[in-house]
Amino acid sequence: MATAYYSISSEDREVHHNKTNCPDGKRIKPENRRYGTDGRPLCKECPKVSY
Numbered sequence: 001m002a003t004a005y006y007s008i009s010s011e012d013r014e015v016h017h018n019k020t021n022c023p024d025g026k027r028i029k030p031e032n033r034r035y036g037t038d039g040r041p042l043c044k045e046c047p048k049v050s051y
């Protein structure tokens with residue numbers, strides 16, 4: 001089951017991720033990571049990764 005998450009840091013794009021292996025999502029620092037979508041659009045990289 002995919003869990004949506006996003007970053008509260010202004011250094012990261014205002015999107016949410018739903019793949020743990022997303023290259024952009026993996027760059028989010030743990031202290032900036034929050035669960036949910038925050039109403040943001042889905043990251044463009046997430047559909048490209050398999051999990």
Ligand SMILES: [Zn+2]
Nearest residue numbers: 017022043046
């Ligand atoms: Zn992503």
